[in-house]
Amino acid sequence: MLDNIKLGQYLHGDSWYYRLDPRGKLVMSTFFIVIIFMANNWITYLAATLFTLIIVLSSGVPLKYFYRSIRPIVVLIFFTFFLNLFFYRDGTPFPPLNIIINKIVVIVYAILVVTLLIFRFTKVIDRYIIPKIFKYSTLLFILINVVLCYLIKYTHFNWSFQWIVYKEALINGGYIILRLILIISMSSLLTFTTKPTDLTLAIEHVLTPLKIVKFPVSELALMISISLRFIPTLLEETQKVLKAQTSRGADFTEGNIKDKVIQIISLLVPMFIISFKRAEELANAMEARGYVPGRKRTSLRELKWRLVDTFYVLSFILLTAFFIYFRK
Amino acid sequence: MGIQFDKVNYLYARGTSQEKAALIDIDLNIDLNDFIAIIGHTGSGKSTLIQHMNAILQPTSGVVKILDKTIIGGRKNRDINIVRKRVGLVFQFPEYQLFEETVEKDIMFGPLNFGVTKEEAAIKAREALKWVGLDQDLLQRSPLNLSGGQMRRVAIAGILAMEPDVLVLDEPTAGLDPQGQKEMMEMFYNLHVNQQKTIILVTHDMNYVAQYANRVIVLNEGRIVFDGNTWDLFANYELIKKYHLDLPDITKLIIDIENKLGIELDHKINTVENLAQALVQALGGANHVR
Numbered sequence: 212m213l214d215n216i217k218l219g220q221y222l223h224g225d226s227w228y229y230r231l232d233p234r235g236k237l238v239m240s241t242f243f244i245v246i247i248f249m250a251n252n253w254i255t256y257l258a259a260t261l262f263t264l265i266i267v268l269s270s271g272v273p274l275k276y277f278y279r280s281i282r283p284i285v286v287l288i289f290f291t292f293f294l295n296l297f298f299y300r301d302g303t304p305f306p307p308l309n310i311i312i313n314k315i316v317v318i319v320y321a322i323l324v325v326t327l328l329i330f331r332f333t334k335v336i337d338r339y340i341i342p343k344i345f346k347y348s349t350l351l352f353i354l355i356n357v358v359l360c361y362l363i364k365y366t367h368f369n370w371s372f373q374w375i376v377y378k379e380a381l382i383n384g385g386y387i388i389l390r391l392i393l394i395i396s397m398s399s400l401l402t403f404t405t406k407p408t409d410l411t412l413a414i415e416h417v418l419t420p421l422k423i424v425k426f427p428v429s430e431l432a433l434m435i436s437i438s439l440r441f442i443p444t445l446l447e448e449t450q451k452v453l454k455a456q457t458s459r460g461a462d463f464t465e466g467n468i469k470d471k472v473i474q475i476i477s478l479l480v481p482m483f484i485i486s487f488k489r490a491e492e493l494a495n496a497m498e499a500r501g502y503v504p505g506r507k508r509t510s511l512r513e514l515k516w517r518l519v520d521t522f523y524v525l526s527f528i529l530l531t532a533f534f535i536y537f538r539k
Numbered sequence: 540m541g542i543q544f545d546k547v548n549y550l551y552a553r554g555t556s557q558e559k560a561a562l563i564d565i566d567l568n569i570d571l572n573d574f575i576a577i578i579g580h581t582g583s584g585k586s587t588l589i590q591h592m593n594a595i596l597q598p599t600s601g602v603v604k605i606l607d608k609t610i611i612g613g614r615k616n617r618d619i620n621i622v623r624k625r626v627g628l629v630f631q632f633p634e635y636q637l638f639e640e641t642v643e644k645d646i647m648f649g650p651l652n653f654g655v656t657k658e659e660a661a662i663k664a665r666e667a668l669k670w671v672g673l674d675q676d677l678l679q680r681s682p683l684n685l686s687g688g689q690m691r692r693v694a695i696a697g698i699l700a701m702e703p704d705v706l707v708l709d710e711p712t713a714g715l716d717p718q719g720q721k722e723m724m725e726m727f728y729n730l731h732v733n734q735q736k737t738i739i740l741v742t743h744d745m746n747y748v749a750q751y752a753n754r755v756i757v758l759n760e761g762r763i764v765f766d767g768n769t770w771d772l773f774a775n776y777e778l779i780k781k782y783h784l785d786l787p788d789i790t791k792l793i794i795d796i797e798n799k800l801g802i803e804l805d806h807k808i809n810t811v812e813n814l815a816q817a818l819v820q821a822l823g824g825a826n827h828v829r
Contacts (some may be wrong), residue, residue, distance in 0.1 A: 232690065243756060405785050448635075455636040458628040460619055460652030477648065480638035 220280075220492065226271035233413035235520040239527050240401040244394050246527070249534040256389055258533050262526075263393050266405040272403050279394060280399040288391050292384040296308045299380030327352070394465040407472060411436040430504055437493070445486060452481045540606060541591055541737075542569040542626070542705065547612065549587055561587040563761040567599070571704065574731050574738045576748040576769070578784065579758035584656040586631075586743045588758065589707045592739065593626040604705070624653045627703030631710045633694035635680040642668070644695050645682050649701040660700070661822035667700035668693075672726060689720045697731070705737040706730065710745065720744075724751065749773065749787035750810050757782060770807040789814065 228236075250256050267277065283289075377454050402410070415432035453463070461474040509514075546565035551559045561584050568577060569592075578587050590596040591603050591610075591645055591676070597619075598612030605622045625636060630636070639645035645655070646664035656664065668675060669691040682693050695711070708727065712720040724747050730736045731751075742748060748769060755772045757765035760783050771788050772778065786794075793804050793814065802821045810815045 265774055273571070328723065451630065452636060455630045455633065458593055458623055459636070459649040460620060460623055462649075462652070476640065477636075477638050481635050485635060 220399070221406050222269050222272060222276065222403050224404070226269065228266065228270035228400070231523055232516050232520040233405050233409040234404060234416050234514060235523055236401050237410065237413045237417060239524060240397050241529055243397045246392055246531050246534060247393055248539055249531070252537070252539045254537050255534050256386060259532065260389065262395055262530055267396055267400060270400055272400065276403060277396050277399055281395050283396070285389070285481055290387050291387055295384040295387060296376055298378050299383060302377040302379035304377045305378040305381060309374065326482065327528055329528055346358070394452060407439045408436060409512070411439070412510065413514060416514065427505070441489065445482070448485050449478070449482055452478055541571050542606070543567070543604040545602040545604070547591065547598045547603055549596060550599045550744060551589070553599065565763060567763065567766070569737070569739065571737045571756060572735050574752050575754045575756060576752035577739065577741045577758065578748060579754045580783065583758040585653070585758055586709060589709060589739065589741060592705070593623045593628045593709050595628065598786065599601055624701050624704050626707060627698040627707040628707045629695055629698050629709060629711055631713060634687065634690035636694055636697070637690060637747065640681060641679050643678040643809045645699045646700045649697050650686070653701060653757070664696070664698040667696035670699055670726070670730065671696045672722070688715055691715070694825070705739065707739045707743045712742070712747070717773040729819065744786040745785045747807055749789065757784065774806050
């Protein structure tokens with residue numbers, strides 16, 4: 212059940228991008244998200260795309276991993292695109308896509324009804340049980356249909372609505388998709404090529420100025436790395452408890468809501484106990500090794516800023532300058 | 540009846556780069572009313588094997604027949620929950636599965652999941668607590684405030700209250716003190732003798748294997764490499780060496796004595812008393828000793 216959850220995106224490898232200072236990578240990846248919003252015409256977007264492509268291709272990370280990290284939000288990307296098409300109300304119309312919407316509604320509706328009926332009947336045949344046609348949800352569905360038919364036939368409401376697509380909306384939508392893909396590629400690249408420990412170290416360094424206002428930066432960094440460390444362990448424990456309760460007849464997939472609540476509790480309580488126990492053990496182990504919160508600690512891994520890192524930062528500044536010069 | 544494995548394969552992390560075969564072509568026939576030990580090294584597939592016995596894991600390919608239910612690999616099997624009532628699986632460190640406010644409620648969780656009424660479940664909880672040798676006045680206590688050994692017994696009572704025909708135990712004595720281990724094993728043996736429960740025991744302790752099991756299954760890298768009588772295994776030194784298994788203490792002692800005194804003894808002796816008698820006989824001094 213929990214087999215497919217992969218944590219820590221780090222991929223083993225070696226290239227110039229892997230060897231970059233994590234501080235530079237972290238700050239520049241964030242900076243990139245900010246400056247990408249400055250791009251607003253084809254030349255700036257082209258520059259941003261080329262820039263990202265060069266980094267991505269030379270980083271040595273196989274492209275399929277980028278595809279994998281974009282895949283989960285494809286729905287979101289298309290949703291934003293269509294939302295943009297709907298609500299952009301300015302500029303020159305783009306005729307091929309202008310549709311009278313009620314025709315589409317009718318077609319979609321017909322498809323929905325047919326698939327629903329097919330689904331119901333095949334399920335009935337599959338299970339060899341009394342037709343479920345008289346179930347409550349089906350009755351409701353039929354009722355809604357009848358009412359809708361009645362409304363369409365006997366009301367004098369104007370059911371046609373002209374949906375106008377504008378050329379600018381299409382272009383803008385394309386830019387939005389491109390922008391999202393670029394942002395995700397850059398930030399994925401950061402997590403792909405930087406070990407979680409290096410990343411927390413970088414966070415610690417970047418947040419160091421906050422120490423002036425007594426913000427516990429190193430404690431925060433330690434908390435982050437401990438959390439990251441224990442996620443897989445706790446997942447494993449969850450799986451064990453899940454199996455143990457399943458062996459006691461708990462069914463986490465079926466049953467009504469009341470049963471489900473009890474069954475979730477049977478999973479949550481042991482997990483809380485296990486987490487607290489682990490936390491206590493870890494706290495003792497840390498104390499035994501002389502950890503005192505707030506005391507200055509040295510780090511096993513020293514970050515080193517090299518010439519390449521400076522060039523990396525400079526390239527982003529150049530890109531920003533390009534954006535400022537060429538944007539509309 | 541019983542549990543049958545027919546060419547069962549199981550792959551972990553299927554379809555990823557870490558794909559690994561945990562079970563390879565397992566053919567196994569487990570009869571009811573037997574006491575079986577499963578041994579093998581860490582990572583040999585013991586846990587995976589026993590999790591197939593109550594359909595917690597389902598085979599990638601092959602068929603597992605559990606009592607009268609057939610689980611076909613690589614397919615979605617329906618209504619398998621009922622199997623888990625009849626094959627009770629006690630995981631390693633089962634005390635972590637306790638979650639209710641009282642011991643009674645926790646033991647009742649299993650029976651209630653299988654549709655037993657509240658009253659009946661309460662009666663079963665009482666009985667189960669008796670079987671694991673705990674006092675009835677623990678029933679209203681919180682299971683989380685008990686001692687480690689008591690917690691484990693309560694957890695096992697939670698499985699016993701479901702009244703399974705087969706009891707599968709994954710290292711039930713791990714982490715207990717020697718006295719607790721002994722009591723725990725006696726308890727399972729009593730369940731086996733008095734209630735005709737089929738016991739399948741995963742363990743690393745060869746002494747318990749020698750003492751209680753009629754049949755031993757040795758797993759190595761996902762395959763069954765030995766399946767047969769307990770004493771046939773311990774007499775087969777080549778196999779023991781090949782798979783880095785241990786011998787029971789008593790067998791080691793017998794071998795030591797044989798080497799030191801240059802005599803031959805029966806290697807199937809399994810108690811100290813019998814060994815003493817055999818020694819007396821072998822040394823031909825029965826009259827002098829008495």
